[in-house]
Amino acid sequence: xxxxxxxxxxxxxxxxxxxxxxxxxxxxxxxxxxxxxxxxxxxxxxxxxxxxxxxxxxxxxxxxxxxxxxxxxxxxxxxxxxxxxxxxxxxxxxxxxxxxxxxxxxxxxxxxxxxxxxxxxxxxxxxxxxxxxxxxxxxxxxxxxxxxxxxxxxxxxxxxxxxxxxxxxxxxxxxxxxxxxxxxxxxxxxxxxxxxxxxxxxxxxxxxxxxxxxxxxxxxxxxxxxxxxxxxxxxxxxxxxxxxxxxxxxxxxxxxxxxxxxxxxxxxxxxxxxxxxxxxxxxxxxxxxxxxxxxxxxxxxxxxxxxxxxxxxxxxxxx
Amino acid sequence: xxxxxxxxxxxxxxxxxxxxxxxxxxxxxxxxxxxxxxxxxxxxxxxxxxxxxxxxxxxxxxxxxxxxxxxxxxxxxxxxxxxxxxxxxxxxxxxxxxxxxxxxxxxxxxxxxxxxxxxxxxxxxxxxxxxxxxxxxxxxxxxxxxxxxxxxxxxxxxxxxxxxxxxxxxxxxxxxxxxxxxxxxxxxxxxxxxxxxxxxxxxxxxxxxxxxxxxxxxxxxxxxxxxxxxxxxxxxxxxxxxxxxxxxxxxxxxxxxxxxxxxxxxxxxxxxxxxxxxxxxxxxxxxxxxxxxxxxxxxxxxxxxxxxxxxxxxxxxxx
Numbered sequence: 001x002x003x004x005x006x007x008x009x010x011x012x013x014x015x016x017x018x019x020x021x022x023x024x025x026x027x028x029x030x031x032x033x034x035x036x037x038x039x040x041x042x043x044x045x046x047x048x049x050x051x052x053x054x055x056x057x058x059x060x061x062x063x064x065x066x067x068x069x070x071x072x073x074x075x076x077x078x079x080x081x082x083x084x085x086x087x088x089x090x091x092x093x094x095x096x097x098x099x100x101x102x103x104x105x106x107x108x109x110x111x112x113x114x115x116x117x118x119x120x121x122x123x124x125x126x127x128x129x130x131x132x133x134x135x136x137x138x139x140x141x142x143x144x145x146x147x148x149x150x151x152x153x154x155x156x157x158x159x160x161x162x163x164x165x166x167x168x169x170x171x172x173x174x175x176x177x178x179x180x181x182x183x184x185x186x187x188x189x190x191x192x193x194x195x196x197x198x199x200x201x202x203x204x205x206x207x208x209x210x211x212x213x214x215x216x217x218x219x220x221x222x223x224x225x226x227x228x229x230x231x232x233x234x235x236x237x238x239x240x241x242x243x244x245x246x247x248x249x250x251x252x253x254x255x256x257x258x259x260x261x262x263x264x265x266x267x268x269x270x271x272x273x274x275x276x277x278x279x280x281x282x283x284x285x286x287x288x289x290x291x292x293x294x295x296x297x298x299x300x301x302x303x304x305x306x307x308x309x310x311x312x313x314x315x316x317x318x319x
Numbered sequence: 320x321x322x323x324x325x326x327x328x329x330x331x332x333x334x335x336x337x338x339x340x341x342x343x344x345x346x347x348x349x350x351x352x353x354x355x356x357x358x359x360x361x362x363x364x365x366x367x368x369x370x371x372x373x374x375x376x377x378x379x380x381x382x383x384x385x386x387x388x389x390x391x392x393x394x395x396x397x398x399x400x401x402x403x404x405x406x407x408x409x410x411x412x413x414x415x416x417x418x419x420x421x422x423x424x425x426x427x428x429x430x431x432x433x434x435x436x437x438x439x440x441x442x443x444x445x446x447x448x449x450x451x452x453x454x455x456x457x458x459x460x461x462x463x464x465x466x467x468x469x470x471x472x473x474x475x476x477x478x479x480x481x482x483x484x485x486x487x488x489x490x491x492x493x494x495x496x497x498x499x500x501x502x503x504x505x506x507x508x509x510x511x512x513x514x515x516x517x518x519x520x521x522x523x524x525x526x527x528x529x530x531x532x533x534x535x536x537x538x539x540x541x542x543x544x545x546x547x548x549x550x551x552x553x554x555x556x557x558x559x560x561x562x563x564x565x566x567x568x569x570x571x572x573x574x575x576x577x578x579x580x581x582x583x584x585x586x587x588x589x590x591x592x593x594x595x596x597x598x599x600x601x602x603x604x605x606x607x608x609x610x611x612x613x614x615x616x617x618x619x620x621x622x623x624x625x626x627x628x629x630x631x632x633x634x635x636x637x638x
Contacts (some may be wrong), residue, residue, distance in 0.1 A: 192587055193595055199588030203563055224588070228595060230580075230602035237559045237584035244522055244560035261549075265556035268511055269518030269543070276512055276547065283549035 003181045005144045005216045007063055007097040010116035014062050014097045016184060016216045016249050021267045021278070022239075023249035024260070025099055025120075025218065026061030028052040029090065031070045038070045041082065046089050053093050059254035063120060066090055066111070067101040080110035087114045099146075099251075105133040112141045120144050122251075123186065124173075126151030126165040131172050139176040146218060147173075148186045155188055159201040162187055163208055170213050184216045184249065185209050191226035192234075198224060199238060203245040210246040218249040221259065236262030243270060322500045324463045324535045326382055326416040329435035333381050333416045335503060335535045335568050340586045340597070341558075342568035343579070344418055344439075344537065345380030347371040348409065350389045357389045360401065365408050372412050378573035382439060385409055385430070386420040399429035406433045418465075418570075424452040431460045439463050441570075442505065445470030445484040450491050458495040465537055466492075467505045474507055478520040481506055482527055489532055503535045503568065504528050510545035511553075517543060518557060522564040529565040537568040540578065555581030562589060 005016040016023045029052050031038035037048050056064060068082040069075060079102060090098060100111035101122040108121055123146035124134040138145045147169040149155075149162040156162050166185045173183055187205040190198040202224075206217050224238045225231035236258040239250060243266035252259055264282060267273035324335040335342045348371050350357035356367050375383055387401040388394060398421060409417060419430035420441040427440055442465035443453040457464045466488040468474075468481040475481050485504045492502055506524040509517040521543075525536050543557045544550035555577040558569060562585035571578055583601060586592035 196590045196594070199563075200590050228587075228602075229599060230605040233580060233602075234584050234587060234598070237556075237581055238588055240556045240560050241563035241585065241588055244518075244563060261552060262556055265553050266560065268547075268553060269557055269560055271515045271519050275515070279553070280548060283547075283552075286549040 003210075003214050003216055005120075005181055005184055006118060007099075007120045007144060008117035009091060009095045009097045009119075012095040012097060012117075018210065018216075018246060018248060019272065020248070021272045022243050022247075022263045022270075023062050023218075024060060024254050024263065025063045025065050025249055025251045026052075026056035026059075026254045027065050027220075027251045028056055028253060028255070029064060029086065030067035030101065032067060041068065041086070042070045046086070049086060049089060050093065053090055056254050057094050057096050060260065061096065061254040063097050063099050063249075064090060064094070065099040065101045065122060065251055068107060069102060069104070075104045076106050079104045079107040083107045083111045084114045087111055091116060105130075105137070108134065109137055112137060112143065118143055120146065120184065122146040123148050124169060125149075126169050128152065131169070135173055135176045135178065138173070138182075139178055144182040144184060145173070145178070146184050146186055147215075149188055155190075157190070157195065159187070159205050163205060163212075166209060166215075167213060170215065180213060180215050184218050185213070186218050186220070189219045189221065189223040189238075191228075192224050192238075193227045199241065202238075202242055202247075206242060206245045206247045216248040217246065218251060219247065221250040221252050232256055232258040235259055239263055240266040240269075243267075322529075322533050322535055324439075324500055324503055325437060326418070326439045326463060327436035328410065328414045328416045328438075331414040331416060331436075337529065337535075337565060337567060338591065339567070340591045341562050341566075341582045341589075342381050342537075343379060343573050343582065344382045344384050344568055344570045345371075345375035345378075345573045346384050346539075346570045347375055347572060347574070348383060348405065349386035349420065351386060360387065360405070361389045365405070368405060368408060369412065372409055375573050376413050376415050379579065380415065380573040382416050382418050382568075383409060383413070384418040384420045384441060384570055387426060388421060388423070394423045395425050398423045398426040402426045402430045403433045406430055410435060424449075424456070427453065428456055431456060431462065437462055439465065439503065441465040442467045443488060444468075445488050447471065450488070454492055454495045454497065457492070457501075458497055463501040463503060464492075464497070465503050465505055466534075468507055474509075476509070476514065478506070478524050482524060485528060485534075486532060489534065499533050500535070503537050504532070505537050505539070508538045508540065508542040508557075510547075511543050511557075512546045518560070521557075521561055521566075525561060525564045525566045535567040536565065537570060538566065540569040540571050551575055551577040554578055558582055559585040559588075562586075 002017055002019045007014045040048055068079050068086050098115050099120040099122050102108050121143055124130050125148045149165040151165050192198045209215050209217055221239050222235050225234040240262040264279055268276050268279045273279055321336055321338045326333045359367055385405055387398055387405050417434050418439040418441050421427050440462055443449050444467045468484040470484050511517045528534050528536050540558050541554050544553040559581040583598055587595050587598045592598055
């Protein structure tokens with residue numbers, strides 16, 4: 001038994017699942033923390049949005065997150081029409097499935113009216129007000145939703161509390177007829193520089209969410225490395241490690257090679273890159289001949305048996 | 320309760336443990352697959368050995384593996400005296416703890432007579448002949464030992480069988496008074512290119528070995544990426560992922576930056592790099608200012624809360 005979350009545009013389906021390659025949700029179309037982009041979008045200039053669509057799709061994003069939160073001033077008025085407009089632009093350019101991202105319920109509603117297919121909704125939390133506003137929308141449009149494990153009490157530093165919040169959301173969703181496989185839980189990633197257990201918390205939470213609630217998971221991966229040097233490398237290792245514990249997607253920047261390579265590697269090592277085909281094609285130019293590879297391996301004598309079998313295999317292949 | 324394996328030279332101790340940074344066992348001093356080194360060592364030229372000692376220690380190896388298997392011809396005659404000689408050279412140069420590596424029991428015995436402190440013995444297997452030859456030596460010298468999970472039937476492709484072999488070795492060791500914390504199990508890493516489940520097998524085995532047998536673990540990490548392009552990156556991701564499931568050491572090349580960085584990252588994310596001090600010192604020059612970092616993060620709105628708390632924290636720090 002595996003859990004499949006179906007996300008779709010008008011013409012293309014994508015499945016998030018334990019037995020699938022890790023899902024890359026491109027985070028770029030989001031003016032939060034991008035002042036220049038916010039100003040452009042407010043002025044009706046969508047050149048950067050268009051460039052971000054093309055670049056992220058080319059880099060291998062499976063889903064594109066779309067956020068139109070350009071201002072904190074009266075977002076109930078400004079955000080819904082802008083969300084509609086941006087979604088129309090994006091889906092005129094690509095058949096990549098979309099993720100409608102807003103903290104404003106009316107903008108999510110406008111997004112659901114505009115997006116074709118089966119977009120992912122980002123997000124509901126465990127807050128009563130959010131549950132009551134968002135879950136009926138999710139049920140009405142029969143779409144999957146990201147569930148963030150915080151509530152009225154904020155973000156707990158205790159992972160068991162965050163698990164219970166996720167469990168509450170799954171239960172409340174069930175009351176609306178929403179199935180666990182349509183809920184993608186974000187267990188919340190803390191900066192490792194501020195909390196040394198942040199990584200271990202996520203690894204354990206992801207395992208529990210998968211085993212006990214049978215849900216797919218996602219995260220804003222770059223949070224983990226906030227304030228750290230060489231942070232892209234660290235984010236990449238985090239993604240690979242989280243994926244090996246069952247994390248099935250991340251909202252991330254597909255233009256960061258370090259993150260992407262870590263995910264490609266994790267897919268190979270988790271057995272979801274069938275026959276290592278994707279990795280082999282991607283890095284084909286970095287292949288060295290088998291004897292050079294054996295040389296470079298510097299293999300230890302305790303592994304002579306494996307080595308001998310491998311050499312025989314290589315030998316057979318070459319004939 | 321944690322498991323500590325103490326490895327020591329005459330004057331320096333190193334602990335392999337679940338709560339410790341990942342242990343790097345330098346694999347370079349090993350003529351297996353290094354024809355030039357084998358020829359040098361046979362000719363009594365130890366320049367490369369000396370260079371490998373210095374380079375590996377400088378790169379951060381915690382333990383140095385020493386193998387003197389220069390020839391398959393009459394190793395019972397040639398290997399013990401060469402093992403003595405190499406160990407003497409190495410321990411005259413460094414106080415880094417050593418790992419005596421041989422498939423020849425008489426060479427392990429010679430090594431144990433020569434090495435000061437508490438060297439790691441590499442290795443015993445589940446083969447009856449090995450158990451009877453090696454375990455009494457390990458008990459007599461009161462040293463820790465690497466236990467490789469294969470037996471007379473070779474290497475099983477079934478991880479449950481490999482677990483049972485490891486369990487048998489631990490039990491047989493107990494008969495000799497050897498404690499579980501002095502056994503470091505190598506669950507055997509298969510090439511992922513030949514067996515798509517090789518990664519998942521190791522992750523699950525490492526968790527079982529840690530939880531059920533309470534033993535530390537090691538591996539020849541580079542086996543995983545045999546025959547694959549961009550193999551060093553893949554080996555690095557494997558190391559980070561294995562470490563997140565509880566792998567506590569690897570016999571590896573400390574001169575490969577990709578492997579080492581992955582381990583440094585895994586230490587941060589597993590909470591064993593206290594206060595991220597090692598990572599921060601190592602990559603200090605790659606720090607960017609907090610506002611640039613926040614910009615680069617491209618943080619998603621769903622994480623605004625974390626973001627706001629972080630910014631407040633950064634703000635306090637800057638004052």
